[in-house]
Amino acid sequence: MNILFVMYDQLRFDYLSCAGHPHLHTPNFDRVAARGVRFTNTYVQSPICGASRMSFYTGRYVSSHGAQWNGFPLRVGEITLGDHLRELGMECWLLGKTHMKADAKGMARLGLAPDTEIGARQADCGFDAWARDDGLWGQGPDGFYDAKRSPYNEYLKGKGYDGENPWADYANAGVENGEMATGWIFMNADKPANIREEDSETPWLTSETIRFLDQAKGPWCAHVSFIKPHWPYIVPAPYHDMYGTGDILPVVRDTAELEDPHPVLAAYHETKVADAFQRDEVREKVIPAYMGLIRQCDDQLGRLLDHLEATGQMDDTMIVLTSDHGDYLGDHWLGEKDFFHEAAVKIPLIICDPRAEADSTRGTTCDALVEAIDLAATFVEAAGGAVPDHILEGRSLMPWLRGERPAWRDFVISEYDYSVTPRCKALGVSPRDARIFMVFDGRWKLIHFEGGFRPMLFDLETDPDEFADLGDDPAHAERIDRLYDHLATWGRRLAQRVTMSDADIERARGASLRKGIMPFLVDGSEVPPELTEAYRGPARQVHAPARDDEH
Amino acid sequence: MNILFVMYDQLRFDYLSCAGHPHLHTPNFDRVAARGVRFTNTYVQSPICGASRMSFYTGRYVSSHGAQWNGFPLRVGEITLGDHLRELGMECWLLGKTHMKADAKGMARLGLAPDTEIGARQADCGFDAWARDDGLWGQGPDGFYDAKRSPYNEYLKGKGYDGENPWADYANAGVENGEMATGWIFMNADKPANIREEDSETPWLTSETIRFLDQAKGPWCAHVSFIKPHWPYIVPAPYHDMYGTGDILPVVRDTAELEDPHPVLAAYHETKVADAFQRDEVREKVIPAYMGLIRQCDDQLGRLLDHLEATGQMDDTMIVLTSDHGDYLGDHWLGEKDFFHEAAVKIPLIICDPRAEADSTRGTTCDALVEAIDLAATFVEAAGGAVPDHILEGRSLMPWLRGERPAWRDFVISEYDYSVTPRCKALGVSPRDARIFMVFDGRWKLIHFEGGFRPMLFDLETDPDEFADLGDDPAHAERIDRLYDHLATWGRRLAQRVTMSDADIERARGASLRKGIMPFLVDGSEVPPELTEAYRGPARQVHAPARDDEH
DSSP states (O other): OEEEEEEESSOOTTOSGGGTOSSOOOHHHHHHHHHSEEESSEEOSSSSHHHHHHHHHHTSOHHHHOOOSTTOOBOTTOOOHHHHHHHTTOEEEEEEOOOOOBOHHHHHHTTOOTTSHHHHHHHTTTOEEEEEOOSOOOEETTEESSOSOOHHHHHHHHTTOOSSOHIIIIITEEEETTEEEETTBGGGTTSBOSSOGGGSHHHHHHHHHHHHHTTOOSSEEEEEEOOTTSSSOOBOTTGGGSSOGGGSOOOOOOGGGGSSOOHHHHHHHTSHHHHHHTSHHHHHHHHHHHHHHHHHHHHHHHHHHHHHHHTTOGGGEEEEEEESOOOOTTGGGOOSSOSOSHHHHEEOEEEEOOSGGGGGGTTEEEOSOEETTHHHHHHHHHTTOOOOTTTOOSOOOHHHHTTOOOOOOSOEEEEEEOTTSHHHHHTTOOGGGOEEEEEEOSSEEEEEESSSOOOEEEETTTOTTOOOOOTTOGGGHHHHHHHHHHHHHHHTOOOSOTTOOHHHHHHHTTTTGGGTOOTTBSSSTTSOHHHHHHHHOOOOBOOOOOOGGGO | OEEEEEEESSOOTTOSGGGTOSSOOOHHHHHHHHHSEEESSEEOSSSSHHHHHHHHHHTSOHHHHOOOSTTOOBOTTOOOHHHHHHHTTOEEEEEEOOOOOBOHHHHHHTTOOTTSHHHHHHHTTTOEEEEEOOSOOOEETTEESSOSOOHHHHHHHHTTOOSSOHIIIIITEEEETTEEEETTBGGGTTSBOSSOGGGSHHHHHHHHHHHHHTTOOSSEEEEEEOOTTSSSOOBOTTGGGSSOGGGSOOOOOOGGGGSSOOHHHHHHHTSHHHHHHTSHHHHHHHHHHHHHHHHHHHHHHHHHHHHHHHTTOGGGEEEEEEESOOOOTTGGGOOSSOSOSHHHHEEOEEEEOOSGGGGGGTTEEEOSOEETTHHHHHHHHHTTOOOOTTTOOSOOOHHHHTTOOOOOOSOEEEEEEOTTSHHHHHTTOOGGGOEEEEEEOSSEEEEEESSSOOOEEEETTTOTTOOOOOTTOGGGHHHHHHHHHHHHHHHTOOOSOTTOOHHHHHHHTTTTGGGTOOTTBSSSTTSOHHHHHHHHOOOOBOOOOOOGGGO
């Protein structure tokens, strides 16, 4: 079996028709959901691209892999999904975005050059890169945000789009009065991107994927990782005007949220992106474009599914559709992601396992508490391996796909490190205290802040919209304590004993005894009979060299 | 300045005359203490050789470096003291024991061969090995406990000691009726080891150290790491009968400890080594030998100090004397180490900084709560560096050496993983739950057990001998909660963000803006004036390729 591990970037859990969106029709997501299981309570390990993705790709919590924010290098030697799968004889390919930054200093310390196979895997997050394109080709006075080469920009240039950065000038810009109207500006979001639709990012990566599929031998895992519907919010025709203001869901926000908010949340309210999404004119421009981008993703997914069917690969390919985090889109007076309301921290997850053992669950949903790190474990099991749970911190979802009811976790954890953001400075918090932890048990969501702030608490049963922060309500003190107990248990987890599995440990028991380490002998009679002779040796004369003082 | 970082193995904190031992005279330890500072509350990160040492050598907690027990490989790429010091231009040499096991699988994954400089450092815990000898040359039916070469055994063979393993047959055995009487047997501990004193382990490593010193250029850090007074408890003449039963301290144990003990402690009581040390005849054989071994260490330390003085190196060498853990020696009905009473978890630590800035503290003691991980940070500062506190979890002791009163930690943490021991199986605990954590705040010592056991609690102010376990006393529930809060805080520590320092983070703030990442623009007017032109570019015509549908 092969694994097609498809990730969209910044795709909200509820912007799919199979997830209940009333106006956004996504027949191809729905088509996979109808053949598989849709996991309705899936949470990312961090609501920010880089940290979240490093958790997907290592199967480990953010505090375990340490790449806590975008551009924080994943340290050399961290074991990745690719390492696990290759050990099982499955190739692991990358097409698109990882947002992984190589640990150049660590690689230099270990003498690893990025132009070797080993070095390239270290630099590409454990994948073999079919086409790595992180999809954010911002360019400013200090140069490109991303110093790597962009296969997509190269493709565009090959197609005749001019300039140094056609990603910015065409794929992510419209035209107004004959001049470039950049997609960075929200008020341009309703313009069609100035690019042939088939040359835009999502079709380009879909074509790359088809090219990959047509030559792949397998077994393979292909991480097909689209940058969209991530900003810049702009989409080519015909998607740019497929949705209108009437298709926008009512904004999920309440003036109570602005009254005496938690100080860290208050700092979020004051960001420029929050300010922008608090304006109706921004939401009315951006959300239809966001929906258009998703609809384009869906159409391209259909193209991919059709190709799999046409080439007979559908029956031996596990298909996984997910996202690295959501998008506030103005909900809770916020834009972007970066915090822990459902809009940001909850993601879509659909898994279709083509094998007969999953037949009983096709078209169903599963409301177990799932974490992003569960995918790596799932893929290891799907590839025929035993999950190395001394390294992978997630749990295989295969039992759910088979319709079993496994004993399962009681809570999920998500983390956010805002040390590099202006909020850290504005709040007067030290970089190491600029960390937030979410514990969610399926009903209660506790948000803990380092740095001496009180926690936040939401009851998603009585307050599914998360308007009422109960974190300073003495009536909930005991509940808060219980959630803190979960966090403390998690804090003591066995995360770094990555060189010894439980089986290694069980094998090691008693091994030193048979290698002559016997630090407990009173008179020698305690040596097990089978070891006595080997241990004591023949009762031979010793021949010590003459002592100097005997001369 | 150079650093002579001397470690003894299994040396109790209170078996030095400067620490108050009434019968064991250690004039050379005292000589260093008189020139430096003796830290009287120093705790190891784990009361077991390998895990403790990996904390010394990485400056990180056991749960951070993951090498939780002897023989658990230190994962490839973990940053060591040697890495930090070399970056500051200081060499970092090993003479003697580390008990480090290389991560062979990890090295293979990264293509690192142990015969290259980089590979050798990975395999030798970050040191350059002058003479690596881990000092435990046990041999049984499954071969040697330690598969590496033994420079010490080679030395003995060169000196004419016969057989495959003269370490066992001579250095660690006496003679009885003309036959070998092994030091593994406690009842042989009063015999003189059948070896010339100058050929025994401690003088051998001292000679190696002098040979190192005579050629070293510096600046260097030399980790001189003696295996003694670790078992096998046997010592050559004249040390074998230097102490008698009258010199033995009264055993620190109380029958109350055996009444309804904590179940995990009860399992310790039933180990063979505990059973042995519960017998007076064992203590009366072993402790005088243990004292003789320490006295030999002291004499050899004197030899080393004399050599430093004679060669004029005393004034530019920081001298550090410590141990990797203690030894119960029958206290608390236990033998060995492996648990958290003071006899096991507290260590001697004496630091003599020759520089004038430390003149005000010479001959003093410091009762701050010190952790073994503080040494790596201390050495980095001593070598002129800033402590990389995103990697090193300890704190430099230099302020204390200068007589300052720095703000300091409120508690120390120590950990023990008993998964590989028979106690894990006997208690029916899974390997990953076979973990114990100690939190000590200077007065109260909480011992937390994974796996559902109640905690233990000692009050070292009213009960310095740690006889009364208050862990199930409801009167202390609040205090226990407070200590658990410490443990939870520690559990959330920032341990793995090793690729980004706080300074890196502060530098990164706002950097993406100047590289064209601007996801917050409503109409473009928000771009800072200094970036507007660079960002927006000239208001040029775009030249998009003709769309297909225009043909």
